[in-house]
Amino acid sequence: MKQIALLGATGSIGIQTLDVIREHRDQFSLYAMAFGKNVEKALPLIQEFKPQLIVVQDFDTKRKIQHGVGDAKVLIGTEGMVEASVQEEVDVVLNAVMGSVGLSATLAAIRAKKQIAIANKETLVTAGHLVMAEAKKYGVDLLPVDSEHSAIFQSLNGERKEDATRLILTASGGSFRDYSRDDLKNVTVEDALNHPNWSMGSKITIDSATMMNKGLEVIEAHWLFDMPYEKIDVIMHKESVIHSLVEYTDKSVIAQLGTPDMKVPIQYALTYPNRLELANTKSLDLVEIGKLHFSEMSFERFPALKMAYEAGRVGGTMTTVLNAANEQAVDLFLHGHIPFLTIEHYIERALEEHTLIETPSLEEIQQIDYETRVRVQQYVK
Numbered sequence: 001m002k003q004i005a006l007l008g009a010t011g012s013i014g015i016q017t018l019d020v021i022r023e024h025r026d027q028f029s030l031y032a033m034a035f036g037k038n039v040e041k042a043l044p045l046i047q048e049f050k051p052q053l054i055v056v057q058d059f060d061t062k063r064k065i066q067h068g069v070g071d072a073k074v075l076i077g078t079e080g081m082v083e084a085s086v087q088e089e090v091d092v093v094l095n096a097v098m099g100s101v102g103l104s105a106t107l108a109a110i111r112a113k114k115q116i117a118i119a120n121k122e123t124l125v126t127a128g129h130l131v132m133a134e135a136k137k138y139g140v141d142l143l144p145v146d147s148e149h150s151a152i153f154q155s156l157n158g159e160r161k162e163d164a165t166r167l168i169l170t171a172s173g174g175s176f177r178d179y180s181r182d183d184l185k186n187v188t189v190e191d192a193l194n195h196p197n198w199s200m201g202s203k204i205t206i207d208s209a210t211m212m213n214k215g216l217e218v219i220e221a222h223w224l225f226d227m228p229y230e231k232i233d234v235i236m237h238k239e240s241v242i243h244s245l246v247e248y249t250d251k252s253v254i255a256q257l258g259t260p261d262m263k264v265p266i267q268y269a270l271t272y273p274n275r276l277e278l279a280n281t282k283s284l285d286l287v288e289i290g291k292l293h294f295s296e297m298s299f300e301r302f303p304a305l306k307m308a309y310e311a312g313r314v315g316g317t318m319t320t321v322l323n324a325a326n327e328q329a330v331d332l333f334l335h336g337h338i339p340f341l342t343i344e345h346y347i348e349r350a351l352e353e354h355t356l357i358e359t360p361s362l363e364e365i366q367q368i369d370y371e372t373r374v375r376v377q378q379y380v381k
Helices: 010-023 041-048 059-068 077-085 098-109 121-138 149-154 180-187 201-211 212-225 263-270 301-312 317-334 342-353 362-380
Strands: 004-005 029-032 052-057 073-076 094-096 117-119 142-144 164-171 232-234 242-248 253-257
Touching: 004 010, 004 077, 004 098, 029 077, 041 059, 052 077, 052 263, 059 073, 059 263, 073 077, 073 098, 073 362, 077 121, 077 232, 077 301, 094 098, 094 263, 098 117, 098 149, 098 317, 098 362, 117 121, 117 263, 121 212, 121 317, 121 362, 142 164, 142 180, 142 212, 142 242, 142 263, 149 164, 149 212, 149 253, 180 201, 180 263, 201 212, 201 301, 201 317, 212 232, 212 301, 301 317, 301 342, 317 342, 342 362
Parallel strands: 004 029, 004 094, 029 052, 052 073, 094 117, 117 142, 164 232
Antiparallel strands: 164 242, 242 253
C-alpha cells in the first residue's frame, strides 16, 4: 500500500485526489495532509482519512482543529510541509498547493528520494533549473498531474525521447474564449470563474481566462520534458478531449484523449507505471461528441501567453517575476481591487521593471518573489 503525503488537501486537486484514495483504499492511505485555513472543509476529511500528520497555515488554524484530530501531529507553514514530505513512511508526495509556496517541499521531497506527483506548476515556473537539477542528482522522476503534462508523459511512454520533435498543448480557451478584447473590459469575478469544461479552484480558473495558465504550462513542459520553447506549441481545442499531443521525427503524432476529469491524471501519477480502474469516470464516446474543433492561438488576444513564452526564453528570474506578479494580480482581481484586463498590465509592468539574474539561487528566487508581490500591490496605490 502506498502512503500519500497530500499538500493542498482542501483545494480542487486535493479533493479529487482524496476521491481517488477513497475509491482505492486497498492501494492508498493518506499519511499526511496539508491545507491552509479551511477548517470547515478539512475537519471531516481528517476524521475520515485519519492522517498521522497534519500541516496548517498558521497557529490560529492549529488551535481551531486541535481538538478534532485525535492523535495526529499538527505542524505549521512551509516548514511543516517540508517535514511532511520527508517522512520515512511516505511513498508519494502529491504537491497540489497553489503558488510558489510549494517549492521548498518539492525540493525536500526530491532530496528524500520520494516519488513526486507534481500539480504545483509554479514550482517549476519559479525555479525550474534548481528543481530539475536536484531531480537529476537524486534520480527522482517528477510525475505530472496537470492533464496536459500527463498527456505528454503518456504519449512519450514506450518511445525514445530524442525522437520527439514537438509538444502540442491544447487549451480550452477558458471562460472568455469567445470574447473580444473590448468585451473583457467590464467582466466580473463571477463571469471569470465560470469555466466551460473543468472544475478547478478560483486562481487557476482566472489563469485559464487570461491564458496565463497555459503559459505557465508551457514553461513547465520546457522543464519536465527538456524541450526548447520553439518546439512547444499551444492550440485552441474547445472540447478538452485531446489533452496534448507529441509529434515525432517521422511526423507521426501521438495524443492522449479522455473526458475532462482530473481524477484520471491524478490517479495515473499515483499508480504509475500501472493503471487502476476508475469507476466513476465517464468513458469517452467520440460518436456522441461527433466533432472536435481546433484553432490557432492568438498572442494578440491572449497577451499573457505571449509574456509567458518571452519570460521562459529569457529564463533566470524572469519567470519568477512572471509567476509572482500573476499570483498577486489575480488575487487583487478576485478581491475586487482591479478590473480583469489590469491583471495583464501589472504582469507586463513588473517584467519590464525587473533586473534579470540569469542563474539565481533559491534565496534570490525567494527574495525576488517577495519583492515582486509587494511591487504589484503598490501599483494599486
